[in-house]
Amino acid sequence: MIKTDILIIGAGPTGLFTVFEAGLLKLRCHLIDALPQPGGQCAEIYPKKPIYDIPAFPEVLAGDLVDNLMKQIEPFQPGFTLGERAETIDKDEDGQFIVTTNKGTQHKAPVIAIAGGLGSFEPRKPPIANIADFEDKGVEYVIRDPEVYRNKNVVIAGGGDSALDWSIFLTDVAASVTLIHRRNEFRGALDSVEKVQELKDAGKIKLITPAEVIGLKGDGHISGVTVKRSGEEFDLECDHFVPLFGLAPKLGPMANWGLEIEKNAIKVDNSLDYQTNIPGIYAIGDINTYPGKLKLILCGFHEATLMCQSAYQRIHPGKRYVMKYTTVGGVEGFDGSKKEAPKAVVKAIN
Amino acid sequence: MESPDIPITIIDREGVSHEVMAPTDMNMNLMEVVRSYELAPEGTIGICGGMAMCASCQCYVLSEHPLPEKGPDEEAMLAEAFFVEDNSRLGCQIPITPELSGLKVHLAPEEM
Ligand SMILES: Cc1cc2nc3c(=O)[nH]c(=O)nc-3n(C[C@H](O)[C@H](O)[C@H](O)COP(=O)(O)OP(=O)(O)OC[C@H]3O[C@@H](n4cnc5c(N)ncnc54)[C@H](O)[C@@H]3O)c2cc1C
Ligand code: FES
Numbered sequence: 001m002i003k004t005d006i007l008i009i010g011a012g013p014t015g016l017f018t019v020f021e022a023g024l025l026k027l028r029c030h031l032i033d034a035l036p037q038p039g040g041q042c043a044e045i046y047p048k049k050p051i052y053d054i055p056a057f058p059e060v061l062a063g064d065l066v067d068n069l070m071k072q073i074e075p076f077q078p079g080f081t082l083g084e085r086a087e088t089i090d091k092d093e094d095g096q097f098i099v100t101t102n103k104g105t106q107h108k109a110p111v112i113a114i115a116g117g118l119g120s121f122e123p124r125k126p127p128i129a130n131i132a133d134f135e136d137k138g139v140e141y142v143i144r145d146p147e148v149y150r151n152k153n154v155v156i157a158g159g160g161d162s163a164l165d166w167s168i169f170l171t172d173v174a175a176s177v178t179l180i181h182r183r184n185e186f187r188g189a190l191d192s193v194e195k196v197q198e199l200k201d202a203g204k205i206k207l208i209t210p211a212e213v214i215g216l217k218g219d220g221h222i223s224g225v226t227v228k229r230s231g232e233e234f235d236l237e238c239d240h241f242v243p244l245f246g247l248a249p250k251l252g253p254m255a256n257w258g259l260e261i262e263k264n265a266i267k268v269d270n271s272l273d274y275q276t277n278i279p280g281i282y283a284i285g286d287i288n289t290y291p292g293k294l295k296l297i298l299c300g301f302h303e304a305t306l307m308c309q310s311a312y313q314r315i316h317p318g319k320r321y322v323m324k325y326t327t328v329g330g331v332e333g334f335d336g337s338k339k340e341a342p343k344a345v346v347k348a349i350n
Numbered sequence: 351m352e353s354p355d356i357p358i359t360i361i362d363r364e365g366v367s368h369e370v371m372a373p374t375d376m377n378m379n380l381m382e383v384v385r386s387y388e389l390a391p392e393g394t395i396g397i398c399g400g401m402a403m404c405a406s407c408q409c410y411v412l413s414e415h416p417l418p419e420k421g422p423d424e425e426a427m428l429a430e431a432f433f434v435e436d437n438s439r440l441g442c443q444i445p446i447t448p449e450l451s452g453l454k455v456h457l458a459p460e461e462m
Contacts, residue, residue: 045398118393124461127432159430183429245430248397248404248461264393 002079004030006311007099007109009086009254012040014285014300015115016069021308023076024326027315028334030079030107032086032099034120039066041286042297044121044247055298065297075333081105085120087253089281097280111280111311114259114266115300116287118249126157126243130216138222139241149174149240155225157213158244159183164192166244171204178206178236180213180227208236216241254287265289273310274303280314282307356451361412362389363457372446381407381441384457394460400442405431407441408458415453417444433458 006022008015011033019029037043039062042051047063054060060068084101089112092098099107123141125131131139140148143166154174156167159181165188167179179196186193199205208227215226217235224237251264259276260267266283268274270290274282284307285300293299312321330340355371360383362368372383381396384407398404402423408431411417417439420428424443428434438458444450 045403046401049401118397124432127459127461159426181429182434183426185426185429187426245432248406249393251393264391 001098002030002081002105002107004028004079004107004109005315006030006111006113006308007032007097007107008113008115009099010040010115010117010285010287011035011038011080011082012115012117012285012300013042013065013069013297014117014304015040015113016066016073017301018113018115018284018304018308019073019076019078020069021305022311023073023334024324024329024331025308025312025321027308027312028078029076030081030109032081032084032101032107034083034085034122036083038070038080038082039063040117041249042066051297053296053298075331075335075337075339077334081107085253089257110315112282113304113307113311114254114276114281114283114287115285115304116251116254116283118286119251119254119264120249121247122250122252123243124245124248126213126245128214128216134216134218134222134241137220138218138239139216139243141243143242146170146173151175152239153237154178154240154242155180155213155236155238156242156244157181158246159186159188160244160246161188161192162246163244164188164196166242167205168192168195168199171199176206177204178208178238180208180211182210182212184209213241213243257281259283262289265293274307275310282311354448356446356448356453358383358446358450358452359454360384360387360389360409361454361456363459372450374446374448376446378446379442380409380444380446380453380455383446384409384441390457390460395457396442398442402427402440402443405440405461408433408438409441409455410435410458411437411439411453411455413452413454416449431458432461 005027006029008031011031022029042062043066050059084103086099087102088100090098096108096110097112150173153176155178157180170177200207211227211229213225214228217224224235225241266288268283268288274284276283284303286295327341332338354375355373358372360368370387385396395406397406405427424440
C-alpha cells in the first residue's frame with residue numbers, strides 16, 4: 001500500500017504543479033496516471049506545439065513546460081504510479097481514502113486531488129459491430145507484450161506512428177504482418193514510412209491501402225477480418241487484429257465515484273477551495289467546473305495553489321500557517337536541498 | 351451597421367436541428383460555434399482545441415457552399431476518423447465567413 005499526504009489523480013500540468021505547492025507546505029504527494037509518462041494533454045496531444053499564454057513565458061513548447069515542471073518539483077520527491085488508471089475510491093475505518101488502480105495497486109491518503117483533465121486517455125476503438133466480442137480474444141488496442149504475437153498472423157490498422165512502428169517491430173516476431181490504412185499516405189515519421197516501404201518491397205510486410213477493416217470473424221477467438229477496398233470486400237485470415245488509432249480522453253471510472261458531475265466535469269466549490277461534494281476530495285484543472293470556468297493551464301495552477309492551502313488545514317486541523325513568498329521563505333526540498341535568495345552582504349568600508 | 355452574424359443550421363447528434371447565428375468577426379470556426387451554443391456535450395467535441403488532431407468535430411456538410419479546400423492535416427485526420435462519408439469535414443478547419451450564410455451541417459456520431 002502506497003501512503004502519502006495528497007494523492008493526485010492525473011499527472012498533467014495541474015497535478016504536477018500541485019506537488020510544488022504541497023511541498024512548500026511540507027505535504028508529500030503521489031501521482032497516478034493512466035498514461036505511461038507525466039504531462040497529460042501537453043505530453044500526449046501536443047508536445048511539440050508552442051504555448052503562448054503561460055505568464056512570463058512568451059513562448060514555450062508544451063513538452064518543455066512539462067520538463068520544467070518535473071524539474072521544479074524534483075526537490076519534493078513525488079511518487080508516481082504510471083500506466084495505471086485510478087478505478088475506485090473507498091474510505092477505510094480511520095477516514096482515509098483508498099484508491100485502487102485497474103492493476104490493483106492501492107494508495108492511501110487523507111486528501112485526494114483529482115487533476116484528471118478531460119479524463120484518462122483510452123484507445124479509440126473503430127466502430128466495427130462485433131469488436132467488443134473479440135477484445136482480448138485476438139483484438140488488442142495497445143501492444144503490451146510483443147511476445148504474444150510470436151509466429152502469429154497479425155493485422156494492424158492505422159496510419160500514424162504507432163501503426164507504422166509496431167508493423168516494423170513485429171516483422172521480426174510475427175509469422176506475418178499486414179498493415180491496413182485508408183490512404184496511401186501515412187502521417188508518421190518519415191523514417192518509419194521509408195522503413196515500411198523497404199519491408200514491403202522485401203515482402204516482409206503486406207500493405208493493403210486504401211482500405212479498411214469492416215468486420216471480424218471467429219468463434220471465441222478471432223480467425224480473420226473482412227477488408228473493404230475500392231468498394232470490394234474480401235476476407236483475410238489472421239490470429240490478431242490490432243487497431244492503432246491513437247488515444248482519446250474519457251471520463252471513465254471517475255463518473256462512478258459519487259461526485260457531482262455536470263457537463264462531463266466535476267462540480268466544485270470555487271468560492272473556497274475547489275472541494276467536491278465529498279469532503280477531502282478536491283478537483284482541479286480541466287476536470288472541474290464552476291461558474292466562469294476556463295480550461296487553461298494557468299487556471300489549473302491557480303486552483304492547485306488554493307486547494308493545497310485547504311488540504312493543509314484538513315491534514316493539520318487547527319495548526320496555524322501563514323503563506324510565505326518563496327523569495328522570502330525559499331524552497332526546502334524533502335531531499336535536503338534548499339534554495340533561497342542570497343542574503344545581502346553588509347560590510348563597512350574604512 | 352449590418353450584423354456580422356450569419357445563420358447556420360446545425361443538426362446535433364440526436365438529430366435535432368438548430369438554427370444559430372454565427373459571428374463572422376470573431377475568428378471563429380464551425381467547431382467553436384457548436385461549442386458556444388452547447389450543441390454537443392462538453393468533452394465530446396473540440397478535444398484537440400481545433401488542431402485537426404482528434405476528429406471530435408467531424409460533421410457532414412449538407413448544403414452546397416464554397417468551403418475551404420481540405421489541408422493535409424484535415425485529410426490525414428479524416429483518413430483515421432470513424433463514420434467518415436464523402437461529405438465529411440472537420441468543423442475546426444472551417445472558418446466562419448459571410449459566404450457560409452445558410453450553411454447546413456450534421457454532427458457526426460461521437461467516437462467510442
Ligand atoms: C491541442 C491543445 C492545445 C492547447 N493549448 C493551450 C494553450 O495554448 N494554453 C493553455 O493554457 N492551455 C492549452 N490547452 C489546454 C491545456 O492543455 C489544458 O488546460 C491542461 O492540459 C489541463 O491540465 P490538467 O493537468 O488539468 O489535465 P490534463 O493535461 O488533461 O491531464 C490529466 C491527466 O489525468 C489522467 N487521468 C484522468 N483520469 C484518470 C484516472 N482515472 N486514472 C489515472 N489517470 C487519469 C489523464 O491520463 C491525463 O494524463 C491546449 C489543449 C490542447 C489539447
Ligand atoms: S477539434 Fe480536434 S480535429 Fe477539430
